[in-house]
Amino acid sequence: MSINASWYLALSVVLFSIGALGVLIRRNVLIMFMCVELMLNAANLAFVTFARTLHDIGGQVLVFFVLVVAAAEVVVGLGIVVAIFRRRASANADDLHLMKG
Amino acid sequence: MTAVLLNLVVQGTRPALPDVGVFAVAAAIILAGAIGVVVARNPVHSALMLVMTLFGVAVMFVIQQANFLAAVQVIVYAGAIVVLFLFVIMFLGVDREEDIAKEPLRGQRVLAVGLVALGTTGLLLLGQVSKWTTGQPHVAGTDTGAPNVNLLGKSLYTTYLFPFEATSALLIIAVVGAVVLARRPPATTADEEADAAPTDPGTPADATTTDEAGTPAGTDTDTDTDTDTDTDTDTDTGPAATGGPSEAATEATGAEVDA
DSSP: OOOOHHHHHHHHHHHHHHHHHHHHHOOBHHHHHHHHHHHHHHHHHHHHHHHHHTTOTHHHHHHHHHHHHHHHHHHHHHHHHHHHHHHHSOOBGGGOOTTOO | OHHHHHIIIIIOOOOSSOOHHHHHHHHHHHHHHHHHHHHOSSHHHHHHHHHHHHHHHHHHHHHTTOHHHHHHIIIIIIIIIHHHHHHHHHHHTOOSOOOOSSOSSTTHHHHHHHHHHHHHHHHHHHHHHSOOOOOOOOSSOOOOSSOOHHHHHHHHHTTTHHHHHHHHHHHHHHHHHHHHHHSOOHHHHHHHHHHHSTTSSSHHHHHHHHHHHHOSSOOHHHHHHHHHHHHHHHHHHOTTTOOHHHHHHHHHHHHHHHO
């Protein structure tokens, strides 16, 4: 019994779904960020699987770029969280209703 | 499992069939970590569960001969990003436990679970029926299935040179943006000093007198503010004598003195 590409892709889909579920149901901004990281990792896993299946190294190059962009995104996002926490003293997404109409 | 992984990493030999056991264990680690991230009450526990998932994904990279990406995954994600998460969690002091049982929006969780289940089913079905290839030629090089750091680096510095350079600009912008965002704004410190100044006894009157002595010709607004502070100091020294009309009189005299 061998592991073919569809197993990896199914795992990637499930991992992405767990991350999306976490973004939807959690209210802590930091945990929502971590769930976004889960979704990015699921995409990376799919990229690497396709790179091997389709014999194209471009998938792995794209994973490299995703890693870099994820690092930049986390840095800016956590900076925003720190700035918000300084004003509101809360990391709860429901407390950020300043622009509610 | 570790022996198999070490064999893969050190020797770089490609097994004919990836071990089912390695895949199963790594998938179990990934899914357990991902579920742990979502359901953990303490954000620190979520971050540690995230590390578990990231290591599992690195194992998946190794099985698929992406050794360089596995190393980068461990170094960048587990070494930098999760540490940054933990730093911010402990810096902000939000490592309190959160009450997950309280649902802020009615029916939102049921709707979210339903939508995610629907999307997952749709994606899995799509994987069964659709074709993945588009017939486009490879522009980056052929993944031969062997360990391919050479090919990855060559492609990164030739075909993808411009995105690689743009990445450096992105990182610089991210660093500057993070510094600007996390810096304490200077306006608030000035406001705090302005708020703290009137509570200091004695110094406001002295400051206004020195201002009056120092500035011979001010604008009208400046003299108005000066008269206000003068009446304040007068009422402080003689509180019983000044009523409503006399306060206006002292204000007028103060304005005369200023003029």
